[in-house]
Amino acid sequence: MQTQLLIHSPGQMLEEMRAQAPLVQCITNFVAMNIAANVLLAAGASPAMVSAQEEAGEFASIAGALTVNIGTLSPLWVGGMKSAAKAASEHGKPWVFDPVAHYATTYRRAVTAELVALKPTIIRGNASEIIAFAGSKSGGKGVDSGDAARAAEGPALGLAKQLGTVVAVTGETDFVTDGQTSWRIHGGSPLMPRVTALGCSLTGLVGAFAATRPEKPLDATVAALALFAVAGEAAAAQASGPGSFSVAFLDQLAAIDAATLDAQARIEAA
Amino acid sequence: MQTQLLIHSPGQMLEEMRAQAPLVQCITNFVAMNIAANVLLAAGASPAMVSAQEEAGEFASIAGALTVNIGTLSPLWVGGMKSAAKAASEHGKPWVFDPVAHYATTYRRAVTAELVALKPTIIRGNASEIIAFAGSKSGGKGVDSGDAARAAEGPALGLAKQLGTVVAVTGETDFVTDGQTSWRIHGGSPLMPRVTALGCSLTGLVGAFAATRPEKPLDATVAALALFAVAGEAAAAQASGPGSFSVAFLDQLAAIDAATLDAQARIEAA
Amino acid sequence: MQTQLLIHSPGQMLEEMRAQAPLVQCITNFVAMNIAANVLLAAGASPAMVSAQEEAGEFASIAGALTVNIGTLSPLWVGGMKSAAKAASEHGKPWVFDPVAHYATTYRRAVTAELVALKPTIIRGNASEIIAFAGSKSGGKGVDSGDAARAAEGPALGLAKQLGTVVAVTGETDFVTDGQTSWRIHGGSPLMPRVTALGCSLTGLVGAFAATRPEKPLDATVAALALFAVAGEAAAAQASGPGSFSVAFLDQLAAIDAATLDAQARIEAA
Numbered sequence: 001m002q003t004q005l006l007i008h009s010p011g012q013m014l015e016e017m018r019a020q021a022p023l024v025q026c027i028t029n030f031v032a033m034n035i036a037a038n039v040l041l042a043a044g045a046s047p048a049m050v051s052a053q054e055e056a057g058e059f060a061s062i063a064g065a066l067t068v069n070i071g072t073l074s075p076l077w078v079g080g081m082k083s084a085a086k087a088a089s090e091h092g093k094p095w096v097f098d099p100v101a102h103y104a105t106t107y108r109r110a111v112t113a114e115l116v117a118l119k120p121t122i123i124r125g126n127a128s129e130i131i132a133f134a135g136s137k138s139g140g141k142g143v144d145s146g147d148a149a150r151a152a153e154g155p156a157l158g159l160a161k162q163l164g165t166v167v168a169v170t171g172e173t174d175f176v177t178d179g180q181t182s183w184r185i186h187g188g189s190p191l192m193p194r195v196t197a198l199g200c201s202l203t204g205l206v207g208a209f210a211a212t213r214p215e216k217p218l219d220a221t222v223a224a225l226a227l228f229a230v231a232g233e234a235a236a237a238q239a240s241g242p243g244s245f246s247v248a249f250l251d252q253l254a255a256i257d258a259a260t261l262d263a264q265a266r267i268e269a270a
Numbered sequence: 271m272q273t274q275l276l277i278h279s280p281g282q283m284l285e286e287m288r289a290q291a292p293l294v295q296c297i298t299n300f301v302a303m304n305i306a307a308n309v310l311l312a313a314g315a316s317p318a319m320v321s322a323q324e325e326a327g328e329f330a331s332i333a334g335a336l337t338v339n340i341g342t343l344s345p346l347w348v349g350g351m352k353s354a355a356k357a358a359s360e361h362g363k364p365w366v367f368d369p370v371a372h373y374a375t376t377y378r379r380a381v382t383a384e385l386v387a388l389k390p391t392i393i394r395g396n397a398s399e400i401i402a403f404a405g406s407k408s409g410g411k412g413v414d415s416g417d418a419a420r421a422a423e424g425p426a427l428g429l430a431k432q433l434g435t436v437v438a439v440t441g442e443t444d445f446v447t448d449g450q451t452s453w454r455i456h457g458g459s460p461l462m463p464r465v466t467a468l469g470c471s472l473t474g475l476v477g478a479f480a481a482t483r484p485e486k487p488l489d490a491t492v493a494a495l496a497l498f499a500v501a502g503e504a505a506a507a508q509a510s511g512p513g514s515f516s517v518a519f520l521d522q523l524a525a526i527d528a529a530t531l532d533a534q535a536r537i538e539a540a
Numbered sequence: 541m542q543t544q545l546l547i548h549s550p551g552q553m554l555e556e557m558r559a560q561a562p563l564v565q566c567i568t569n570f571v572a573m574n575i576a577a578n579v580l581l582a583a584g585a586s587p588a589m590v591s592a593q594e595e596a597g598e599f600a601s602i603a604g605a606l607t608v609n610i611g612t613l614s615p616l617w618v619g620g621m622k623s624a625a626k627a628a629s630e631h632g633k634p635w636v637f638d639p640v641a642h643y644a645t646t647y648r649r650a651v652t653a654e655l656v657a658l659k660p661t662i663i664r665g666n667a668s669e670i671i672a673f674a675g676s677k678s679g680g681k682g683v684d685s686g687d688a689a690r691a692a693e694g695p696a697l698g699l700a701k702q703l704g705t706v707v708a709v710t711g712e713t714d715f716v717t718d719g720q721t722s723w724r725i726h727g728g729s730p731l732m733p734r735v736t737a738l739g740c741s742l743t744g745l746v747g748a749f750a751a752t753r754p755e756k757p758l759d760a761t762v763a764a765l766a767l768f769a770v771a772g773e774a775a776a777a778q779a780s781g782p783g784s785f786s787v788a789f790l791d792q793l794a795a796i797d798a799a800t801l802d803a804q805a806r807i808e809a810a
């Protein structure tokens with residue numbers, strides 16, 4: 001299996017990512033802009049928040065990967081998302097789709113259908129978001145997940161097979177699958193959902209790893225999630241609440257080295 | 271009076287808010303997006319920054335409350351604000367208006383008049399903003415208040431009576447009135463105006479409490495302001511400046527429990 | 541030379557800036573909005589993020605200075621940038637241009653040409669951005685600088701002479717010139733490029749000092765850069781990574797007084 005070698009060393013992929021410092025084009029929401037850029041910089045990547053339809057497609061051709069998050073949608077931005085996603089596909093660049101609360105409004109459902117049709121390399125969402133793709137009734141309330149990650153594993157597998165993409169469900173335990181091989185990543189902290197836009201930032205980080213190893217999107221996703229989980233656990237040990245957690249989390253994303261990541265990542269075959 | 275029972279226990283309302291974790295739709299400015307979402311998450315609510323006119327109205331019908339802040343205005347956003355405010359009113363959801371520097375430009379004054387006509391449940395502003403509604407000459411400079419909160423109490427009372435809304439003036443001492451019953455809330459810290467968008471974030475928190483007790487907007491506002499004041503005081507005791515204050519403030523919003531809030535809130539009838 | 545008196549005391553200019561608390565209109569990108577406002581508030585200025593073309597020009601006439609940053613561009617925003625820049629010029633207000641990655645896309649190059657034609661008082665960029673103005677091949681990758689600051693000194697001098705503006709190149713060592721007199725500012729920390737939008741925030745701070753001393757844009761720029769460098773050095777001494785650096789940096793911007801700034805600033809004639 002393509003994943004076996006790499007999964008034994010997400011640390012190796014972290015080292016490669018830092019050596020490349022890949023340029024990641026992030027079209028993300030207004031809430032996530034700053035923290036997502038800081039997460040990528042802390043981890044060692046080079047984020048660029050280029051979203052306007054006047055330039056998003058041109059920029060996607062020079063970036064190493066693209067991430068698209070629909071948290072704060074509007075028609076002008078959707079134009080940028082679509083031209084960037086098309087350009088990424090044309091130039092063989094991986095692109096990651098983060099369908100924030102795509103089930104919540106008619107408009108969001110329509111835009112999501114258009115973006116999925118542009119064949120994302122990787123889809124990352126919370127349990128409610130992934131379950132909603134399967135048409136199941138979701139417990140999602142607004143933008144937060146009302147569903148347990150485990151309940152989303154079946155829908156994630158189905159979605160991965162249907163679209164031929166990697167699907168990541170993140171939550172208390174993460175689940176990643178390409179429809180054939182699947183992994184669970186443990187770690188993180190209950191403080192993480194108390195800080196806004198960490199999921200969106202994780203999408204950016206998945207983009208950074210996918211840019212580093214575009215031929216291995218499943219492994220890249222697992223490595224990104226493992227770094228997040230290990231950094232989250234380490235940060236929680238230093239934090240007194242969501243404010244100090246955020247600070248410690250950025251410090252940890254920068255401080256964790258390959259050996260620490262490999263020693264502390266808890267990844268199991270699913 | 272409707273307020274007497276609850277004012278004796280803002281802590282009880284905090285417990286109820288956390289139990290409900292209400293979905294609060296925040297249409298706020300680009301500066302406030304992240305910190306407002308973090309304030310709501312830290313305190314125990316569930317924020318959703320849904321602003322586009324394509325979906326803001328539909329979303330307002332499923333949210334527990336709506337907050338509208340005009341800090342960074344543009345015509346497309348105003349369309350979202352108006353459709354959301356109309357939907358909130360139609361569905362009996364409370365909505366909170368934050369008229370940032372509404373006196374500063376012709377455009378801002380025009381938009382504010384349109385939004386006030388949609389009958390906000392609660393208006394929260396600084397002293398300059400509330401005084402400017404009364405047509406008085408204001409000392410406001412840009413978006414910061416040049417006026418003392420005490421000078422805004424008369425204009426606040428007048429505005430509350432005129433519009434039939436709850437009006438909150440926040441500053442060194444806060445003043446809240448529904449035109450009949452009025453309260454002052456003491457606390458906070460001089461570091462709070464040195465951190466951007468805390469007032470905008472407080473507007474979001476007022477929305478969270480109003481969603482919890484939509485039938486008691488005055489009490490909900492007082493409880494939100496009391497939590498902010500107590501958390502601000504506690505954070506200032508740990509801070510060395512505006513950076514460390516922000517971190518401690520989010521930690522305190524999450525850490526303060528009902529008993530602590532009731533013990534430390536300083537609320538007086540005005 | 542105009543600069544000699546003031547350069548001996550950036551601290552004096554800091555005191556003047558804090559006494560005035562100038563209103564600085566910042567048209568900046570979505571990533572920088574929050575941190576730029578916090579940097580200005582911490583340092584003692586009064587930021588206002590007023591960008592829409594419906595009001596940006598009117599507001600520029602009441603602000604003390606304007607800053608324009610093209611990090612996240614779109615046609616509607618460019619309209620606001622241009623009307624604000626025109627109004628600033630008409631009313632004799634200094635305006636600062638921050639040409640983020642202006643070489644990266646066709647759209648960005650076109651907008652930059654339009655803005656430069658509106659005669660900014662000061663241009664602040666990283667080495668790649670300033671070198672690209674000279675038409676040289678740049679090592680810039682996305683929005684981060686791939687070039688050493690020293691290599692940009694010649695292009696900066698040329699640009700300053702050509703446009704009659706002050707040009708600041710910031711990086712490991714900063715370089716500021718009006719085409720005649722030039723200064724280097726040492727300090728800061730390698731953690732600063734690991735935190736997003738600090739350069740954009742510095743542009744805002746240059747605006748605050750330029751508003752304080754509009755007749756001395758070169759000195760104002762040097763004073764702003766010196767404060768940033770001294771605060772960065774002090775913050776790095778307390779930080780464990782990019783997260784804790786940001787927190788300490790805001791604290792230091794507020795804590796540093798005139799005497800400390802004068803004692804620790806390392807400015808040399810170039």
